[in-house]
Amino acid sequence: MKRWLVCLFIVLAARMAFAAEAPLLAADETVEKRLVAISEELRCLVCQNESLAGSRADLANDLRREIRKMIAEGKTDQEILDFMVARYGDFVLYRPPVKPTTWLLWGGPFLLMGGGLITLIWLLRRRRQLVATSGLSDEQRTLAASLLDKTDQ
Amino acid sequence: MKRFLLPLAAFAVLVVFLAIGLTHDPREVPSPLIGKPAPAFTLPQLHDASKKFSVADMKGQVWLLNVWASWCVSCREEHPLLVEFAKTHAVPVIGLDYKDQVADAKQWLEKLGNPYTQIAVDSDGRVGIDYGVYGVPETYVIDKQGIIRMKHTGPITPASLAQKILPLVKDLSQ
Numbered sequence: 001m002k003r004w005l006v007c008l009f010i011v012l013a014a015r016m017a018f019a020a021e022a023p024l025l026a027a028d029e030t031v032e033k034r035l036v037a038i039s040e041e042l043r044c045l046v047c048q049n050e051s052l053a054g055s056r057a058d059l060a061n062d063l064r065r066e067i068r069k070m071i072a073e074g075k076t077d078q079e080i081l082d083f084m085v086a087r088y089g090d091f092v093l094y095r096p097p098v099k100p101t102t103w104l105l106w107g108g109p110f111l112l113m114g115g116g117l118i119t120l121i122w123l124l125r126r127r128r129q130l131v132a133t134s135g136l137s138d139e140q141r142t143l144a145a146s147l148l149d150k151t152d153q
Numbered sequence: 154m155k156r157f158l159l160p161l162a163a164f165a166v167l168v169v170f171l172a173i174g175l176t177h178d179p180r181e182v183p184s185p186l187i188g189k190p191a192p193a194f195t196l197p198q199l200h201d202a203s204k205k206f207s208v209a210d211m212k213g214q215v216w217l218l219n220v221w222a223s224w225c226v227s228c229r230e231e232h233p234l235l236v237e238f239a240k241t242h243a244v245p246v247i248g249l250d251y252k253d254q255v256a257d258a259k260q261w262l263e264k265l266g267n268p269y270t271q272i273a274v275d276s277d278g279r280v281g282i283d284y285g286v287y288g289v290p291e292t293y294v295i296d297k298q299g300i301i302r303m304k305h306t307g308p309i310t311p312a313s314l315a316q317k318i319l320p321l322v323k324d325l326s327q
Contacts, residue, residue: 045182045287058252059287062278087285089185 031071038067038080043092051094184285184304191218191295192283199250199258199272206247206273208299215325216245218293219269220281222253223261225289231308232265238314239268244322248272251281251289294318296325
């Protein structure tokens with residue numbers, strides 16, 4: 001029992017340690033919620049595989065500050081995203097818009113899947129033909145039948 | 154033999170694509186600001202905070218905007234080249250001291266030389282955001298009409314200076 005309490009204490013203490021490290025929340029919870037929602041759609045440019053919401057980079061901090069400011073100014077989500085795209089390009093968006101330069105990006109996976117499906121169908125058809133044409137000859141059939149008769153006895 | 158031909162061809166295509174991918178620098182993000190007017194700003198100058206530097210002051214000139222900071226290691230790497238370049242007086246090089254301490258920046262320039270015609274101080278990085286700065290050093294080539302013509306992310310190398318920046322500057326100066 002005592003051991004369990006110690007474990008529980010350690011877990012709780014660890015959680016508190018993490019909580020202390022989390023960035024300060026603004027006074028207004030709804031602003032913070034919008035900030036997180038918007039910044040999860042955005043890529044951090046310093047550590048490119050992290051979202052702006054999750055990054056600890058200095059620039060990400062500054063950009064979150066800017067977004068917070070824009071929310072306070074009453075800007076819409078789209079206006080805030082446009083602000084980011086105007087400065088850093090479509091690259092900041094995790095869901096870039098569909099346009100000629102991104103056609104391959106959006107269509108590529110479907111193209112690959114289509115190619116795979118066509119290859120699969122082609123292979124299956126060829127196999128079926130192989131099976132159909134490579135049946136047993138009459139001679140082989142009688143031989144097989146006689147062998148089976150022998151095992152039945 | 155023939156049955157290996159198709160997978161082999163597919164593999165070759167894949168290798169070509171991956172090889173092309175390797176030559177691209179993932180850190181080099183194309184700037185949407187190319188061909189657009191350089192975002193206006195007015196900031197205090199490093200050596201005399203009572204004086205201001207403004208983008209509008211540079212109208213009619215081709216100039217370089219070099220974003221740097223004393224804390225930036227790669228800036229140290231490109232600095233000697235900038236100092237050499239400044240000696241040629243080809244075009245004004247304006248420094249944007251990005252998220253830096255004034256005292257540190259001054260000391261850095263005293264030690265390593267000052268290639269800049271003027272230096273604007275962007276202490277909170279707000280102007281840097283307008284220029285889409287994400288990794289100092291960054292260098293912008295701005296034409297006589299105040300349009301950004303090129304952006305170089307990362308330290309300038311002798312090759313990028315000779316092959317990309319200088320020919321463009323020469324073109325624009327005519």
